[in-house]
Amino acid sequence: MKMLSIKPTIYKFKTAEEFAAEFKIGVGDLVITNEYIYQPFFGKLNLGCDVLYQEKYGAGEPSDDMAEAMYKDIKGDHKRVIAIGGGTVIDISKLFALKTVSPILDLYDGKTEIVKDKELVLVPTTCGTGSECTNISVAIVKDEKDGVLTGGETKLGLVSDDIIPNKVCLIPELLKTLPYKPFACSAIDALVHATESFLSPHRKTMTSELFREKAMDVILKGFKLIDEKGQDARFEYMDQFVTASFYAGIAFLKAGCGPVHGMSFPLGGTYHVPHGESNYMLFGAIMDYYDEHKPDGEIMKFKELVSSILGCEVKDAIPEMNALLQRILPLRPLRDCGFTEADFKAFPLSVEANQQRLMTNAYYPFDLESEEAIYRKCY
Numbered sequence: 508m509k510m511l512s513i514k515p516t517i518y519k520f521k522t523a524e525e526f527a528a529e530f531k532i533g534v535g536d537l538v539i540t541n542e543y544i545y546q547p548f549f550g551k552l553n554l555g556c557d558v559l560y561q562e563k564y565g566a567g568e569p570s571d572d573m574a575e576a577m578y579k580d581i582k583g584d585h586k587r588v589i590a591i592g593g594g595t596v597i598d599i600s601k602l603f604a605l606k607t608v609s610p611i612l613d614l615y616d617g618k619t620e621i622v623k624d625k626e627l628v629l630v631p632t633t634c635g636t637g638s639e640c641t642n643i644s645v646a647i648v649k650d651e652k653d654g655v656l657t658g659g660e661t662k663l664g665l666v667s668d669d670i671i672p673n674k675v676c677l678i679p680e681l682l683k684t685l686p687y688k689p690f691a692c693s694a695i696d697a698l699v700h701a702t703e704s705f706l707s708p709h710r711k712t713m714t715s716e717l718f719r720e721k722a723m724d725v726i727l728k729g730f731k732l733i734d735e736k737g738q739d740a741r742f743e744y745m746d747q748f749v750t751a752s753f754y755a756g757i758a759f760l761k762a763g764c765g766p767v768h769g770m771s772f773p774l775g776g777t778y779h780v781p782h783g784e785s786n787y788m789l790f791g792a793i794m795d796y797y798d799e800h801k802p803d804g805e806i807m808k809f810k811e812l813v814s815s816i817l818g819c820e821v822k823d824a825i826p827e828m829n830a831l832l833q834r835i836l837p838l839r840p841l842r843d844c845g846f847t848e849a850d851f852k853a854f855p856l857s858v859e860a861n862q863q864r865l866m867t868n869a870y871y872p873f874d875l876e877s878e879e880a881i882y883r884k885c886y
């Protein structure tokens with residue numbers, strides 16, 4: 508009986524130059540990246556590949572408009588798509604490896620068959636997205652009803668095993684230029700991935716259980732190091748952070764994410780709050796909600812693990828974890844990103860209508876009233 512299978516194939520390199528040499532990057536390759544990443548690490552190598560810089564097509568999270576504009580500028584035939592970047596670069600690149608790419612909206616609406624016809628290689632340059640090892644591509648897409656655009660937008664996830672990459676390459680060197688706040692947001696995002704897979708009520712597997720606990724151990728110990736020694740301590744621990752992000756990605760590939768992601772998606776879609784930060788805004792309040800309503804279930808195992816890492820009492824595990832995260836990165840309230848009184852009603856309605864894939868994976872159920880209460884607590 509088959510017990511364990513992990514896709515994709517994983518590589519680790521000390522330098523970008525080693526990666527480029529082993530993978531023989533050149534003619535026939537399409538590289539999706541950012542100029543501030545590519546030029547310092549790959550520009551001098553004269554690789555001969557086609558390169559597309561994502562930031563020339565807009566800032567923030569991926570959208571159908573951004574992906575369409577990039578796709579129109581792709582020239583020639585390519586056998587391999589290589590993404591070198593964060594979540595936006597990776598999620599868009601997953602689409603470009605498909606047989607049919609445009610219109611992007613039809614992929615997310617289920618009108619186009621999802622079939623991969625190019626090799627896909629992903630190189631993460633943050634330590635939190637986890638997208639490099641999942642079967643999900645997230646984008647902000649236009650709302651449509653009966654074939655007519657309504658003028659609104661919703662952040663959705665396209666789910667298919669055909670967008671799981673063939674190969675993932677971890678290169679800690681590429682994270683040296685990542686500023687502190689994006690680093691912290693992405694690392695907290697990885698912690699959220701591990702936590703939501705830990706508390707998944709339906710989809711846990713032996714694989715997710717193995718990787719979730721290792722990811723949490725590495726990330727929380729890294730945060731303790733930064734808390735003790737300062738922000739620059741992250742550089743001595745960057746190899747571990749990027750590896751832990753991948754571990755967390757494997758965990759939620761199997762077990763799935765949950766309401767932290769489901770309830771944060773409207774923040775990204777409406778106010779363009781970066782994904783990791785929007786998750787962080789809601790994470791502590793949702794963990795408190797779980798602990799209040801179902802304190803003796805799987806969350807007790809979670810608290811026991813956290814307390815063993817942080818060196819605190821089990822009963823104090825969640826408050827101590829939240830306090831540590833506040834010292835790593837002060838929490839921004841929802842009001843600071845533009846959240847309005849009307850959103851307290853509108854956001855739960857959007858979550859219930861569009862995010863059931865995530866909300867049904869809650870450790871303890873939510874409804875419109877409890878979702879509104881979470882948003883109000885975080886306001």
